[in-house]
Amino acid sequence: MTAQARKDFEVAIVGGGVVGLTCAAALQKAGVSVKVFEAAAAFGEIGAGIGIGPNAARLLQEIGVLDSILQRTGPDELKTTGFIFRPGVGDHRAVYRIPTRDPDDAQLFIHRATFLDGLVSSVDPAIAHFHKRCVSVTDSPTNPKRVVLHFLDGTTHEADVVLGADGIKSSVRKYVLGGSDDRLSFSNTVAYRALIPYDKLKAAGMKTDLTEAPTCFMGPDKHFIIFPINNNETINVVAFAARYDIPIGAEKLPEGSPTVEYVTREEVKKVYEGWGPDIAILLDNMPEKPSKWIINVVHPPLKNYAKGQVVLLGDAAHGMLPHLGAGAGQGIEDAYFLARLLSHPETTADHLEDVLQVYSQLRHPRAQMVWERSRNTGRIYEGHGPHGQDWDRVGEDLARAYPPVWHHDMEGDVEVAVTLLRERGAFQAVV
Ligand SMILES: Cc1cc2nc3c(=O)[nH]c(=O)nc-3n(C[C@H](O)[C@H](O)[C@H](O)COP(=O)(O)OP(=O)(O)OC[C@H]3O[C@@H](n4cnc5c(N)ncnc54)[C@H](O)[C@@H]3O)c2cc1C
Structure with missing residues (x-):
């Protein structure tokens, strides 16, 4: 992503996990003013591994953060080996292997803390604000086009656009849902x-x-x-x-x-x-x-990830079962797409609401498709798919599971979004 001209609006991201930091890095690299408000005392991840699918690994490369992640570990973390399936009961013979389209299908398998460190190093420390647990979001009393974040420590912050990347127990989601959150x-x-x-x-x-x-x-x-x-x-x-x-x-x-x-x-x-x-x-x-x-x-799924100048991304929007190793990957797609739209040369403070609505319109069907597919793929692993516990044949069910997740045309989505924004009159058609 290349740097754009400075914008006439400020972005506030709530939550500095994988998704919030990916978005912050992408926005910063594109020259958009952004601040991150994180509840914890520092950015951090749990002591476990994470797999980042080819769709998301490609976007990390595009944003320009993949190299700093890989610098912290060895080249072995980027794998083009596909995925092997074996019965856990009995002799563990390999019954199916997801083929990869090497080298385009490289996936990242990495310690979460190392992954986050690489992201953190791509973000200017000056934009990070810690001990800022967002408890609610309200409209600005003085400017209907701005939003106020309220934090547990009693402080507030006003911004033109709020990105809720505060995870599955999101506090921003309540605003998007109109006041109460039962999801x-x-x-x-x-x-x-x-x-x-x-x-x-x-x-x-x-x-x-x-x-x-x-x-x-x-x-x-x-x-x-x-x-x-x-x-x-x-x-x-x-x-x-x-x-x-x-x-x-x-x-x-x-x-x-x-x-x-x-x-x-x-x-x-x-x-x-x-x-x-x-x-x-x-x-x-x-x-x-x-x-x-x-x-x-x-669950049940949100109908819209955006309301006014506030939008959700990552687990806050569509926390899913992790059975395709795709939850963070969908959040990374959200982050990339939002950054592309917010940094688009024609995006100004006047039509942020349109931009967020178009983001939701295009991200919602894709993320919810992956949500459903993650659940259904777990069912296949656990003997509840079309071939039940006939482990030698579940490969036939699995063959269809991953390709739509791993191969998605994000550039095509950006083009469609720009067309939609022109149709709405938010962007001016170039003649
Ligand atoms: C067992 C398991 C295995 C998984 N494996 C994979 C995998 O291999 N691949 C994959 O792609 N996905 C996987 N996932 C899913 C993945 O972990 C999530 O999709 C991803 O971490 C979501 O990132 P996020 O940034 O949206 O949310 P989070 O990682 O939850 O980050 C949210 C951030 O916001 C902060 N925060 C929370 N509330 C507030 C608040 N009120 N105010 C301010 N800050 C706040 C938190 O401290 C945190 O830093 C797995 C999930 C599980 C449970």
């Missing part, structure tokens, strides 16, 4: 997470080569996503367990339930009792207290 829903899925030294697993007799490609071990109602990070030295493990007898959102968790808690290794081993030999080795070598995550989603 945070328990997905009836939990995940156990751990990082394990690969040497330890090999010494314990692990037969599956976990460096060949990221691997999904499938099984009834449960699955494992496993990939190496830190130059293949560490294995990132996420073990999912779902309930299919309750629809998403039907079971309300008690108010204030923790999203993360630490449980015993024995508890996790019980959940996957009877699984195959390499899974047993993984479980035996987990830390004594693995973390257990409640997986929340945004």
Whole structure:
């Protein structure tokens, strides 16, 4: 993205996670004035790995942040190996491999903290404001085209446009929904997470080569996503367990339930009792207290990601089940697209509302398609897809799952958006 002329408006981003920081970096590189308000004392991520699909990795390259991310790690983190699927029960034979269109399909598998560090280094520290937990958003009392952020510490900040990148428990979402927010829903899925030294697993007799490609071990109602990070030295493990007898959102968790808690290794081993030999080795070598995550989603879906001068992106807009490894990737697409539109030469303070509406119009169908597909792909891994637990045939179901997520024409979206903004009269057609 190239730098544009300075704009007559200021952007405030609420939340400095993966998505907020990607957007801040893209806006800054394009010359748009932006501030980031983060609730925590510093930018930070959890101790776990993340996979960034080819669609999002390409955009990080386009924004100009991929190199600073890769500088912090080895070249092995960028993989063109596809994804291997194996039954978690029985002999772990490979039953399907997602082919890649090398080199266009490179995916990033990386420690989250390293990834975030690379993003942070691409953002001017002067734009970051910490200990700023946004509690509400109101219209400006003096200027109907501006918005006020209210923080827990009693301070406020007024901006022309507010980007809510404050995650699944977003406080900005309430404004977009018109005053009350009932969209945070328990997905009836939990995940156990751990990082394990690969040497330890090999010494314990692990037969599956976990460096060949990221691997999904499938099984009834449960699955494992496993990939190496830190130059293949560490294995990132996420073990999912779902309930299919309750629809998403039907079971309300008690108010204030923790999203993360630490449980015993024995508890996790019980959940996957009877699984195959390499899974047993993984479980035996987990830390004594693995973390257990409640997986929340945004459901039912929002009808619109924007209202007035306020817009949502990332998990705040469409938090989804992570079964395509695509949640952050969709947020990165949002961030890139918004930055392209806000920095467009014809965007001025006068028609920010139109720009945000067009953003929503184009992002909503795509992100919700990925939301649905993530849920359905999890069903395939867990024996609830068209081929049930016929693991040798689930590849036929999986073959259709990833390509629409990994291959999307963002440049085409920008062109459509510009056309729509011209049709609305917000942008002036060039004659
Ligand atoms: C088990 C699991 C595995 C996953 N694996 C993958 C994967 O491999 N690939 C992938 O693409 N996605 C994956 N995801 C999804 C991915 O983690 C999320 O989509 C992504 O982190 C969303 O980024 P975000 O910036 O929108 O929100 P967050 O990462 O939640 O960041 C929100 C930021 O806003 C701050 N904040 C929150 N509230 C406020 C407030 N009121 N005021 C100010 N600041 C605030 C927070 O402190 C945080 O810094 C996974 C998710 C889970 C649960």
